[in-house]
Amino acid sequence: MKLYIKNMVCDRCKRAVQQVLTDAGLDVQQVQLGEVIVSEWPAEVSTEQVASGLQANGFELLDDRKTVLVEQIKSIIINEVHHNRRDRPEQQNLSDFLAQKIGYDYSYLSHLFSAVEGISIERYAILQKIEKVKEYLFYGELSLSEIAWRVGYSSSQHLSNQFRQVVGMTPGEFRKVRQPLRTELDKVQESK
CATH class of the missing domain: 1.10.10.60 (Homeodomain-like)
Known part of the structure; x- marks a missing residue:
């Protein structure tokens, strides 16, 4: 599954996003600027929880x-x-x-x-x-x-x-x- 994330501009951003997603319970496979591939989205992890964690670090989960x-x-x-x-x-x-x-x-x-x-x-x-x-x-x-x-x-x-x-x-x-x-x-x- 591919996620699109706004405001990723450097390697430090990639590490921060990976940490937020891992902490939320997602299995992160690959991180690139603006894109993250996760193996699957567990039922117990809400989109709002992930979006909130990203937003707290200056990022935004995109869906449009x-x-x-x-x-x-x-x-x-x-x-x-x-x-x-x-x-x-x-x-x-x-x-x-x-x-x-x-x-x-x-x-x-x-x-x-x-x-x-x-x-x-x-x-x-x-x-x-x-x-x-x-x-x-x-x-x-x-x-x-x-x-x-x-x-x-x-x-x-x-x-x-x-x-x-x-x-x-x-x-x-x-x-x-x-x-x-x-x-x-x-x-x-x-x-x-």
Whole structure:
């Protein structure tokens, strides 16, 4: 049985979700970002009990198929950007990759994501990439060219331009500020 869980963004989240589900009495087989496979659902375990345990830890049990699709898109992008899990061939664009991986036409996924999240998939991917750039800049271990290459930008100039548009300052200015202006991954969205 597959469960879909919102707000899983890292390995620590996976461990926390596994612990909550195990404590609730479920036999957890596999945990991935946004998805958990359990062997079966025991009769004595209520959905409300599991949902409450997850919610107490900042997660949400999903049951709506559209919300599940949106969370799958987010998980794929987060995995690719933040965890360097690049299942996508270098020459394949994000839209084709998502359509292939999720099994839906990209235009459907795009409209659904925009309707639910209020931003496009492309913008969400850019915002995630900028958060990763902020992390690299904050720790100061890599040059801008190295960061651009690691995050998938064609050049450091492209990265600088996009960074300035999103953050409101250049990467160099951000390094000088040296304060944690980063956003939690599950809260990345367009500023209102």
